[in-house]
Amino acid sequence: MRNEDLLIEIGTEELPPGLLKTLITEMAKNLGRELDEEGFGFKEIKLYGTPRRLATIVTSVSERQAERQIERRGPSIEVAFSKTGQPTRALEGFLKSCGIADADALGRLKSDKGEWVVFRENQKGKCITEKIQGIVERSLTRLSVSRPMRWGSRREEFVRPVHWIVALYGREVLDVELFGCKSSDISYGHRFMHPEPICINSAEEYVETCRAAKVIVDSGEREEIIKGKVREEADKLDGIVELEEALVEEVSGLVEWPEVLSGKFEERFLAVPKEALISAMKKHQRYFHLRTEKGELMNRFIAVTNIISKNPAVVIAGNERVIKPRLTDAEFFFSKDIEGGLEEKLHKLEKVVFQSEIGSYKEKAIRVSDVASFISRKAGWDQKKAARAGLLCKADLVSDMVEEFPDLQGIMGGYYAALDGEDNEICSAIKCHYMPNGAGDDTPSAGIGSALAIADKLDTLVSIFAVGGAPTGSKDPYALRRQALGVIRIILANKLDIDIKECLVETRRAILKSREELVRYHFDIDEVYEFIMERLGNVYQDAGIESDVVKAVRGQQGGIRDLSEADEHIKVIHAQKDSVNLRCLVALSKRVANILSGVDEELLPSIRRELYEGDAERNLDNRMQEAEEQVAEAGDAEAVLEILTRQAPVVEEYFEKVLVMVEEEEKRLNRLASVARVKKLFLAVADFRVLRLS
């Protein structure tokens, strides 16, 4: 059979750079799936895309679908035949629709719901030319675009207006018509450097034909070119450049032909906090910034452009002209902000709403201050400093700088606190209290900074949950999932020894204290606790630890309170999951639970030794006592697990020799109490029963 490479290119107006990679990948994935479902074999899928096109090449696509059997279900037997066994009108209609006359040619299909006639036919595979329209159409309409658009007088929607479609099978044009565009072998080059149409002869020549027309269609290649050129330019300027992936990707999504140039700004702007300068360069202009070998920011920037300019000096001058007012603004705001100290800003915070039902940021700051101080006391850090940092941490929200550069919240507060002469520890706590910002970001290190960061997040979680802001499905307007993950990550990264439940209770107390009318809300900290614990799954999933291990430790007596300790348990259990010892613990835990099922352990009497009847009972007692003492003194989770597994033989012996469910009530209860003691010992670490062993 004939096999040829298939090329589909959709020419569009400029696509959103943030979406480009998803669109490229999804289009390829959809095309592959559609071809597959339609029964066209192929070898490999290659993906391409620029701001003005999405393209997929599928190699060695078979010309025809594989032959396949189709099955059409007709009426049920009762409906198809009369009582005398004659074909009914219904059956005749079905036969006609199948294009046959003889009812004997039909098969039967039986299930527990009844019996039907079926028509089975081997269908000869259709040619790609016949199927391509549906394949492309479905692939495109199934791209996940949250906000598609319409244009002109068309009713169809797509991510941006479509201008051309290339559909090639080998060197042959396949007929596709979508969005009012008929497919052809004609594409277009760079918007300015090669506006003329270009003819694509085959998929094989696609990349090079486009390159000749000043379009690099491979986004990976564009990113490499950008990195290479930016580095080269940085070297020329004796600067060090950080090639942040997200920025490279975004910039690559804005150009078809990357070129690089560098500009400078006046040195005086370097007096402005560097984060503000970097933000102005990166967020607003998508520039790369440079540092000296000593790590100081340089008054230079590197811009990626989409043109080999006839006069690059003009483009450089233009870019320098844009950055200047932005930096002037930053400088102006900074000088204005430092006229009054943070204290002064604090009273303005009263007017800034954190959440309309919960209150202002001023109130939030007071609560965060309270809770941060509580956490610091528990952790043995400076409580007074934590309280001070909490009080000031939101004040920069009313600064002009943060209004202009919202991503500098916290960071600017740190600067302003330092200028006010606040203690260093306080300044850095304020600076890092929003961290971690997203998955890749660092967490604040141990000390009042992490207390502040945790307190702030818990306050948001508890208060927003109470007013019905909990995430539903994909909607999480307050980014509460991120907040919960943040709390976990801070605790784990610093191995903090704090009780999360206790912190939640304290948070609720602080909230209720902050405003009288809040008593009418139900601050359900158990719900928030569960929400945080559910996030644990995500944390460990990334570390390759299966969910049953997390679930087992979450099932420990009273639930996890000390996340750092739980973390150790999770890791140890994960490491030893398939060991003989652990299997044994799982089996024993199940057995213990079975015996105790239906028994209210709270109501069991305390163990009375005088009721023991044999060595097995006495042995268990001795060993349990020993184990309880050892566990209390054990240095780490590994040691604890080792102690638990060591108890297996004696527990097994107990079950072998002692009948628990004896008639005599006093003895039975005493024995149940002994079993409950074993359960308690195990359960203090984890509910081993939920472990799935392979």
Next chain:
Amino acid sequence: MARTFQDLVLALQKYWSKEGCIIMQPFDLEMGAGTFHPATFLRAIGPENWSAAYVQPCRRPTDGRYGENPNRYQYYYQFQVVMKPSPTDLQELYLKSLKALGIDPLIHDIRFVEDNWESPSLGAWGLGWEVWMDGMEITQFTYFQQVGGQECYPVMGEITYGLERLALYLQEVEDFQELIWTETPEGKITYADVFHQYEVEMSAFNFDAASVKSLNEQFNFCETEVNRLLSIDLPLPAYEYVLKASHAFNLLDSRRAISVTERQRFILRVRTLSRAVASSYLESRRIAGFPLAEDDAREYVMKELKNAK
């Protein structure tokens, strides 16, 4: 090459007139953007064709900087182009307009950078770009999807040039103040000659002198008027009161007389008004039989409206 501010306006008017836009004049009420001009806001509603271009002075009271910021003014000009249905080659038409101004796209780095537009107070949104020239935003380019809560069909394409910023490039100066407005036999007239004192005084007015009390009253009065005028089927006069209400709100905002939560409520009030006007205007055009619409579009929208009832 458009060497003066005046030439820039004239060149754009000439270009878009040639491309089939009727050249209109600024609307004589205060507004925050050219989009508020009835030639955009109202004409975006319903199935009727419409292509127009005009200059519109825009007032953004909070942007006042007493004339001291090089490119931020509380009163500035937009050049607005709307075409409905948006032609297939709208981007090309726009780029040709830059060439008509003397901008060579093989020298400058011109790009369409995603920037979706949304106006909460107009109940409107669209998708499109800001156009960058050498890193500076010189134009906003939008395909309206919804206006006044009504689906836009056919879609109106909107191009909004920031005239002063564009002029900075064409005249190669750094500050609005230095822009040459025009050259007369008596000499050069600069932007500062025309507007500096106005910026200073208006900034003072916006931030300190505007009467909060009477602005609040005005807002309330306008709101009542819109509803009254709509109740007697006068959507066009009603729309003028939406504009007045919106400007009163902007001034209250620059006087910092509105708290964050109140702000949200004010926006919602204006949106409710503009939605009511939009639907009343659509109904008035329906009764008139959508005279400027293509047959297909008219039929489609008529049918949709019937189904909705």
